[in-house]
Amino acid sequence: MRLKDKVAVVTGGAKGLGQAICETFAKEGAIVIAADMTELSYQADNVHGYVLNVTDVAAVQDFFTEVVERFGKVDILVNNAGITRDAMTRKMTDEQWSLVIDVNLKGVFNMTRLFGPLMETNGYGSIINISSVVGLFGNIGQANYAATKAGVIGLTKTWAKEFARKGANVRVNAIAPGYIMTDILKTVPQDLLDGFAKMTMLGRLGQPKEVADATLYLASEESSYVTGHTLDVNGGMRL
Numbered sequence: 001m002r003l004k005d006k007v008a009v010v011t012g013g014a015k016g017l018g019q020a021i022c023e024t025f026a027k028e029g030a031i032v033i034a035a036d037m038t039e040l041s042y043q044a045d046n047v048h049g050y051v052l053n054v055t056d057v058a059a060v061q062d063f064f065t066e067v068v069e070r071f072g073k074v075d076i077l078v079n080n081a082g083i084t085r086d087a088m089t090r091k092m093t094d095e096q097w098s099l100v101i102d103v104n105l106k107g108v109f110n111m112t113r114l115f116g117p118l119m120e121t122n123g124y125g126s127i128i129n130i131s132s133v134v135g136l137f138g139n140i141g142q143a144n145y146a147a148t149k150a151g152v153i154g155l156t157k158t159w160a161k162e163f164a165r166k167g168a169n170v171r172v173n174a175i176a177p178g179y180i181m182t183d184i185l186k187t188v189p190q191d192l193l194d195g196f197a198k199m200t201m202l203g204r205l206g207q208p209k210e211v212a213d214a215t216l217y218l219a220s221e222e223s224s225y226v227t228g229h230t231l232d233v234n235g236g237m238r239l
């Protein structure tokens with residue numbers, strides 16, 4: 001049990017990658033709070049659903065207060081909630097731009113500015129931000145999404161420095177998944193997905209569990225000397 005007695009908060013934990021992360025953490029002994037705009041699409045022992053929009057500053061504050069009151073501490077935060085609103089740059093609306101920035105970047109900030117200092121005070125914590133290959137390499141039609149996922153890597157390095165500066169054992173890392181089979185890919189045409197699979201060394205798209213296992217590594221003591229790092233989980237997409 002690699003996360004015995006740990007308390008973990010996972011945003012976007014209702015389905016997809018977030019669900020796989022919640023289930024994996026719970027199996028390893030953690031108490032998991034899955035914070036998502038929607039109710040959980042599944043049931044798992046020790047995974048508690050909490051309806052939360054990470055863009056709502058007041059709601060995030062209430063969530064933080066309630067979690068700390070109920071569980072006493074938070075050891076692990078996974079900033080996983082994310083959305084896409086794709087369009088070519090010349091056609092991208094202000095709404096498409098702002099919504100993606102608000103959820104994928106500001107949402108990560110809203111959560112971490114509360115939970116990061118709590119971990120610093122407690123002297124212990126692991127924060128994992130879910131970035132993307134798109135944040136590393138860019139992608140046509142995803143200027144908004146690429147900006148947020150690159151931004152998350154900047155936040156990761158900043159927080160790795162900030163929360164550990166007084167000697168607290170708080171680590172902050174990112175994961176950059178390649179193309180993983182979840183609902184977020186529903187809007188991507190099949191021929192493009194086939195192309196992405198061919199770009200990998202392993203010749204296939206990824207499964208949510210494969211990202212969850214990488215997240216488990218960064219959440220657990222097995223990665224005790226890893227911080228400020230962005231871990232590729234992409235089947236060898238660009239080597």
Ligand SMILES: NC(=O)c1ccc[n+]([C@@H]2O[C@H](COP(=O)([O-])OP(=O)(O)OC[C@H]3O[C@@H](n4cnc5c(N)ncnc54)[C@H](O)[C@@H]3O)[C@@H](O)[C@H]2O)c1
Binds near residue numbers: 012017103132
């Ligand atoms: N699937 C992939 O190929 C892939 C690749 C790289 C990165 N990612 C990233 O992984 C993360 C999870 O993606 P997924 O593939 O599981 O997508 P998904 O659409 O299956 O799940 C995303 C979850 O986030 C929740 N969510 C959306 N907006 C929210 C908000 N404002 N507040 C709280 N919850 C919110 C949704 O309700 C949903 O449950 C995202 O950050 C995504 O950008 C996914």
